Amino acid sequence: MITTQEIYPRFTKSLLHPKYWLTWMGIGVWYILILLPYPIIYQLGKGLGLLIPKIMxxxxxxxxxxxxxxxxxxxKQEREKMLRDxxxxxxxxxxxxGMAWFWSDKRIKKHSTIIGDNYIQQMLKEGKGVLLLGIHFLTLELGGRILGMVHPGVGVYRPNDNKVMDYVQLKGRLKSNKYMIGRYNTKGMIRALKNGELVWYAPDHDYGPKNSVFAPFFAVHKAATTVGTTILVKLGKPAIIPFTPKRxxxxxxxxxxxxxxKNYPLDDDVxxxxxMNKAIENEILKAPQQYMWLHRRFKTRPEGDDSLYSDKVQND
Structure with missing residues (x-):
């Protein structure tokens, strides 16, 4: 049954407004390019990736x-190579x-495989909800489509400011999800977990000081980390399963x-x-070059601590 908590794409005439024409044209070019053979797609992406540091x-x-x-x-030389990669x-x-949103299931399957799927199968078979840790790998969108074709779940969603992109994004993500739910809708996530659903969740970014504590993350001793995971685990009682999509x-x-x-410490937020951060580290180390390092993970600092970023990236 559809509830007001569930988010689905809705096409309206407003999406055809002239202010969105360039967006539609860009999506059209994007769609055409992802129809090309994969080796060409990769080379186009590589060229774009090498250009990004020059303009960003x-x-x-x-x-x-x-x-x-x-x-x-x-x-340093090794870090610089990792940065380039x-x-x-x-x-x-x-x-x-674009591949995740527009490719057919047949083409996705041709280029992908899943290892360890039995862990999810077993939990769902037992009627237990699964909190799937969708860590912010750059391959996450495609990884979600690959896994979602086998185990469609409930996607946690942040709307795009561009209404056309929001519509296309929702359409694309619903190819591997039963429905989408707002990222602040904690009650909806808990309800889905209690109902034995698989819920996508990404607790690895810096979401600000509210509802966060400081805990170690790699060599940074105080990284702002959300306490939302504990709320979901305590009330939804799911299995917590990490996964890594690797190219x-x-x-x-x-x-x-x-x-x-196992042995998630429910009674101590820190x-x-x-x-949780240690579990995330373990996954990142499987493909560190493919993790989203562009995010200012350590922007939030304890009161009185200096910023870990120089002035030239403060407004990043």
Whole structure:
């Protein structure tokens, strides 16, 4: 049954307003490009990725600083290589998003495989909800489509400011989800988990000081980490299952599903955040070049602490 809590795409005449014509044209070009053979798509993405640092300098500095903060013992030359590879992945990700939203199931299956799917199958078979940790890999959109074709779930959703992109995004994501739900709709997420649904959830970004605690993340000892995970686990009682969507050098995508996390510390928010961040670290290390390092993960600092970012990226 559809409720007011569930979000679906709705086409209206307002989406045809002239102010959206350029958006529609861009989507049309994007759609045509993702119909090309995959090797060409990859090369286009690689070229775009190498161009991004030249036109988005602040983002490059953010990513560089994140890598330095998280991997201080890594030789600078190695970090710079990872940074370059990360921007290539960023460019490819733009096309992978189109692949996730527009490719047929048949074409997706040709380029993908799932490992560890039995963990999800077992939990759902037992009627237990699954909180699926959709960590912010650049391949996440495509990974969600790959896994969602087998296990459609409930997507946690942030609307796009552009109404046309919001419509296209919803249409695309509903190819692998039963319905979408607002990211602040905690009650709706808990209800879905109690009903034995699979709910996509990404607790790895800095969501600000509200409802957050500071816990270690890689080499950063105080990273703002949401307490929302504890609320969902305490009230929804789901299995917590991380997964990693990884792009291979051969153009194949492997979605690796990890075993359910055990012994989640419900009674201590800092211990819970530390536990979750460690689980996220383990997944990131499976494909660190493909993680979203462009996000200012350490923007929120404890009161009185200095910013971890230089002035040139403060307005990033």
């Amino acid at each position: 300098y602040k983002r490059q500095e953010t990513a560089r600083q994140n890598l330095k903060l998280c991997f201080p013992d890594m030789p 990360n921007f290539i992945s960023t460019g490819v990700a733009i096309f992978e998003t 291979g050098a051969d153009g194949k995508y492997t979605v690796s599903v990890s075993s359910p996390l 211990a819970a955040a530390t536990f």
